Amino acid sequence: EDQVTQSPEALRLQEGESSSLNCSYTVSGLRGLFWYRQDPGKGPEFLFTLYSAGEEKEKERLKATLTKKESFLHITAPKPEDSATYLCAWSGAGSYQLTFGKGTKLSVIP
Amino acid sequence: NAGVTQTPKFQVLKTGQSMTLQCAQDMNHNSMYWYRQDPGMGLRLIYYSASEGTTDKGEVPNGYNVSRLNKREFSLRLESAAPSQTSVYFCASSGEEANQETQYFGPGTRLLVL
Numbered sequence: 001e002d003q004v005t006q007s008p009e010a011l012r013l014q015e016g017e018s019s020s021l022n023c024s025y026t027v028s029g030l031r032g033l034f035w036y037r038q039d040p041g042k043g044p045e046f047l048f049t050l051y052s053a054g055e056e057k058e059k060e061r062l063k064a065t066l067t068k069k070e071s072f073l074h075i076t077a078p079k080p081e082d083s084a085t086y087l088c089a090w091s092g093a094g095s096y097q098l099t100f101g102k103g104t105k106l107s108v109i110p
Numbered sequence: 111n112a113g114v115t116q117t118p119k120f121q122v123l124k125t126g127q128s129m130t131l132q133c134a135q136d137m138n139h140n141s142m143y144w145y146r147q148d149p150g151m152g153l154r155l156i157y158y159s160a161s162e163g164t165t166d167k168g169e170v171p172n173g174y175n176v177s178r179l180n181k182r183e184f185s186l187r188l189e190s191a192a193p194s195q196t197s198v199y200f201c202a203s204s205g206e207e208a209n210q211e212t213q214y215f216g217p218g219t220r221l222l223v224l
Contacts, residue, residue, distance in 0.1 A: 043215035
């Protein structure tokens, strides 16, 4: 069965303490791997799309990478405003549907 | 440019009542989606519309109906609400020229069924 698994479920970091979130996938025919950020009480906000192994994308303190088995969201020197739930999702060949993982809740403590 | 808008923001229903959740997008996107989000379950696709005039079932369609009213609007109807439909509902759209499958989400409708 095609699926994505996110780990850890929750992560607490001190402000400035860099870390990574993981999204491992077992998907045949992966078209794209997506990262979203979701703040409490709001809809998911698009961050990145990755299409091929070795691809990297950056936005401020966030960098997303993709291998043949997993994707990482690296957070460098996080700030309290980076606290949110981060979701990964995949799309398959021939479809624009996204299937989401359960998310990692990140808390950054001042 | 409002993006994706949803109404209402919050609704309380009694078991057996019906209601329609409204969604509109102003990005000229072809595809629109309805998801529900429950604690521990993540986002699950209810129905989607790949283009105006078409709709298809997603992962959890039972108990719901949809209407793609025009290119901008996609509504979700609960004919006879059940407590199991208590959830947060999100509408999304996709179809940018440069990135067809990236989905943009609305702010959500919080539904409580008593």
